[in-house]
Amino acid sequence: MMILFMGIVGAFIGGLTNSIAIKMLFRPYEAKYIGRWRLPFTPGLIPKRREELAIQLGNMVVNHLLTPEVIQNKLSEQSIHEDIQQVLEEKAHAFFQSDHSIEDLFEQIGVKNLGEQVDEKFYSMIMEKVTEWEKTHGEQSLRELIPTTIWKKLDNQVPKVSDYLLNHVKQFILSPNGYHLMKQHIDRFFEGRGMILGMLQSFLDNRNLIERIQQELVKIVDHEKSIAAVNLVLQQELDKVKGGTVKETIEFLLTEQDRANLLISVKKRISLSQYVRRPVRTFNFSQFEDLITKTIIPTILQNVFSKMGLFVEKWMRKLNIPELIKRQVDTFTTERLEEMVLSISRRELKMITYLGAYLGGLIGIVQGMIVILFD
Known part of the structure; x- marks a missing residue:
């Protein structure tokens, strides 16, 4: 009975001691005080050293679990390459x-009214470029701006333009319209010129007179001096154009209203919104699709994975994983940490309690035998 009693007491003390020791890993959660004196072993081990625990946990993950070599080896597996490529x-x-349009796809990532934005950006870009070009070249003469070869071609065209104008003048003079115009002027000339000129007109044959005129x-018109004069006038006008500045030429050709009308015309004729609102499948992208799937994607993946080892460690340093883990652990309450540890090692901790009871009982039995032996 003595040996049995000592064994039971020893088992109880051993199990209770280990159970208390395990609970003291977490309990109490906060320091306990009697007045200003803090009770020893409060708070528990893990609450007291949770900051060190968080730091060590982060270092353990980076140095032993999630190392750059582990990530690189995993990413270098061919199956990973094939899965990502697929x-x-x-x-x-x-x-x-x-069937979605490009505008629809952009709306899914929060960009709304893409068509209107594209058009406005396009028109703004055009106006900015035009305005910038005018500021840069506004005081430059057309002679300097336009290449000399073009001016030479225009100079060579002056005789042709002169011939063209004079031929049309002759055609008009000999045409019925020209005939009637001259008749009207002759009749108007004789009207109101007095009786003598009126009698003279009655004796004249207007038809022959007009034909002579x-x-x-x-x-x-066919006289060489007339041709030379027209050539000279055209050449002088062309020289004036050459000497004019870009700003003067634009102001002469376009008023502010003309500019506004021109922009409206451009908006009507050129609209990019119609393309971003069309379903993607309506575009003839078959060759482009083959290029992306068969060439671009494999090439990019090959380059990325071949250089992955150079960047993994750098990325991990920038991510500062130990600090991330520490911050995350700091957000856990002590109750949650206790729950996490117990959920992982509850069985083992119970075995430690049972082991304490077993050893305590064994020691109690030995003590009982010694007491009986020396009694």
Whole structure:
């Protein structure tokens, strides 16, 4: 009975001691005080050293679990390459066969009214470029701005333009319209000129007179001095154009209203919104799709994975994983930490309690035998 009693007491004390020791890892959660004196062993071990625990946990993850070598080895597996490539190819194919428009796809990431934004940006860009070009070249003469070869071609065209104008003048003089115009002027000339000129007109044959005037006018137009004069006038006007500045030329050709009308015309004729609002599948992107899926994606993945080892460690340093883990652990309450530890090692901790009871009982039995032996 003595040996049995000592064994039971020893088992109880050993199990209770280990159970208390395990609970003292977490309990109490906060320091306990009697007046200003803090009770020893308060708070528990883990609450007292949770900051050190968080730091050590972060270092353990980076140095032993989630190392750059582990990540690099995992990413270097061929199956990973094939899976990523397959996913990207499927996404690309789904994109090019989509019934959604580019505007719809951008709306999914929070960009609304893409068509209007594209048009406004396009028109703003055009106006900015035009305004910038005018500021840069506004005081520059057309002679300096336009290449000399073009001016030479225009100079060579002066005789041709002169011939063209004079030929049209002759055609008009000899035409019925020219005939009637001259008749009207002759009749108007004799009207109100007095009785004598009126009687003279009645004796004259207007038809012959007009024909004679037509012949004389044609001779004047065909005369070499007339041709030279027209050539000279055209060349002088062309020289004036050459000497004019860009700013003067634009102001002469376009008023502010003309500019506004021109912009309106450009907006009507050129609109990019119609393209971003069309379903993607309506575009002829078959060659582009093959280029992306068969060339661009494999090439990019190959380059990325070949250089992955150079960046993994750098990225991990920038991420500062130990600090991230420490911050995350700091957000846990002590109750949650206790729950996490117990959920992982509850069985083992119970075994430690049972082991304490077993050893305590064994020691109690030995003590009982010694007491009986020396009694």
